[in-house]
Amino acid sequence: MKRESHFLLRGGRRRGSPSRSCKFSSDGFSSAEMESLGSICEALLPPLSLQSLPLNNTSHRSPDHIRVFWQSSASHFSLPHQVVEILVERALIEALILIRVILWMLATRLGTLLLCGSLCITQTWPFINNFSNISLNKREKIVQKWLKHRFLTPIRLVFLYIKVLCVWIFFSRVDENGENPAWKAIGYEVSAEEKNASNFEKERPLDKGMVEAIFETNSSLPISLSHNGLKVVKDDKLNVLRVKCDAVIVGSGCGGGVAAAVLAKSGLKVLVLEKGNYFTAMDYSSLEGPSMDELYESGGTLASVDGNVAILAGSTVGGGSAINWSASIRTPEYVLKEWAEHHGLSLFGSSGYLAAMDLVCERIGVTDKCSMEGLQNQALRKGCKNLGLQVDYVPRNSSEHHHCGFCNFGCRQGDKQGTQTTWLVDAVDHGAVILTGCKAERFVLQNNEGGKCKRKKKCLGVMAKSFSSNIKWRIQIEAKVTISAAGALLTPPLMISSGLSNKNIGKNLHLHPVLMTWGYFPDSVSDLHGKCYEGGIITSVHKVLSEDSKVRAIVETPALGPGAFSSLFPWVSGLDFKETMLKYSRIVHFITIIKDKGSGEVRKEGRVRHDLDEVDRENLKAGLKQALRILIGAGAVEVGTHRSDGQRIKCNGTSEKDVEEFLESVYVAGGPLSLEEKWTFYGSAHQMGSCRMGMSEKEGAVDENGQSWEAEGLFVCDASLLPTAVGVNPMITIQSTAYCIAKRIMESFPRE
Structure with missing residues (x-):
């Protein structure tokens, strides 16, 4: 049965979704x-x-x-x-x-x-x-x-x-x-154009396998699940709804979407559990506040415990692939070599992994061409050209003519190919079911007696709950294979709350920490056209190299609506801040991203910690200085960083000596709780490594097949199993790894 879908096209709220609108009460504050x-x-x-x-x-x-x-x-x-x-x-x-x-x-x-x-x-x-x-x-x-x-x-x-x-x-x-x-x-x-309904997608391609808890009741949910081919048993005494399938996957993003497609195509009955809601191109509004509320973890307000890092992660059908910035970069060769040789993981040195990257790129429509760039990428390309620096086009999972600057709020043009328009469509076409608005609480584990592999526990499925007030059932999904694809921030807490104790669970968290620089390009003095929020978000990249040609950092461009811009830009006075906001549309931002060697942990949901090491700080500093040089080279009249003191310099009429002194004054400050007078905080849109692969239980939380060292039948299939940070957008890496793991699960699945 097709459901009516309403998103925030005019600032409203999708019908039936949990209310996040303001109550205009003090909530206990005096x-x-x-x-x-x-x-x-x-x-x-x-x-x-x-x-x-x-x-x-x-x-x-x-x-x-x-x-x-x-x-x-x-x-x-x-x-x-x-x-x-x-x-x-x-x-x-x-x-x-x-x-x-x-x-x-x-x-x-x-x-x-x-x-x-x-x-x-x-x-x-x-x-x-x-x-x-x-x-x-x-x-x-x-x-x-x-x-x-x-x-x-x-x-x-x-x-x-x-x-x-x-x-x-x-x-x-x-x-x-x-x-x-x-x-x-x-x-x-x-x-x-962004507000109007999409011409690309009038139907909801996942409807045939979609069960949305926000539209269900206690009585209708069992019926809807049964109509989609799942065996459902009601236990009224315990208030438990038992749902049986071959494989249950927690999460529908880059890992879960790919795994669902591979397993469903092999003939398995797959159930995908997703706590977010389902939206299509015609549902998206491109409105920053409402979109962040509906599509992001904690409405985009998630931060590390010490306030050092602002964290963005998807929370919708399609996960991060629905709201990412389209960058589709293959795993760098030096990273694959490190994982294969230093970590002993032969998967990443195999021809099978390379073939998986080819297949993934083909399925999500990756192209390395771009017919027209927006203001920020124009500035990056012009600055690099004027300084004699190399700048490359960024492959994207969209067409070369895709000029949407709002894809971080969901692509209204229907051009960007997230898992909700690719892999999950393949999955439901082969009988998979997607249950939205339901959150996994714990994996169901029992002692493993007579198991084929030497693991203490055996996973029988997952317990979940619905966010809908109309559903009182506790949902127990029973499956022969259970896959956690909830992401690097949520998979570890889920495993720990289930009773698993491997020391690597929750550790080794990498965030690709980001610091930003900015440059002001007034219309009256710049030949660059457009506004900062227009055009493809990331279409160009510059690599900052060391003397021995190793990548220290990469410089790209971000998506910053006025809310995000104002939240991140340093405040030094009310007057200065309002003056800055009047310049908003012509302020170009560059992000400096590093492959962090320092790491953090996440053992409990919402409690993230992360520390940079000295090499990370030096690499970030090198990236910041190079980004500022590029902005100046592109013709910015004023440039600055996001340090708390509003560090900046006017470029017109400033001597080269003064500019060099300014660049030398740039450093990577500590966070707001540091004892430094000048401080900063970082951003992160990539989270990896918190349940990493390892050749033994001492080295990782899961083995090379993605299976937990402690529980037979429990697999991890998301960014958390990556051994280290990748150093580039990890989407292709996650999907390629998930594809390989899902193929191995399929080949070893116990068939009757």
């Missing part, structure tokens, strides 16, 4: 805490006098829109209440407690004196003001001191949380018409 929060928000984005409004480079925009933006404040529009809702829903508990303690202290005179110093003192009774009663000008100075203070790092972290959420909501929220009042002032728009 009125005093809310007053403190509102005062911080106002200091971040204050109402400014029109006399301070810069008039240059904004002549093509409506003066009325600019004036409204200039005089608006982040303390208006119930924005602080929306900040609180996200904090309560998504923040780590210790972070939430810290934020509330700081806000409570700022609501008292003594607490304000301790945290703000002499700036809260007045000459009239009561002589000490609480934070909200301090003048706006002094509040801004206090926030600036917090950012620099070496020994007030907890307040620095609180400020970072509030700043990120405050500006994110301000620049990404939309009304019922899908509009934001600040967009016209900053030169941003979601084009009519």
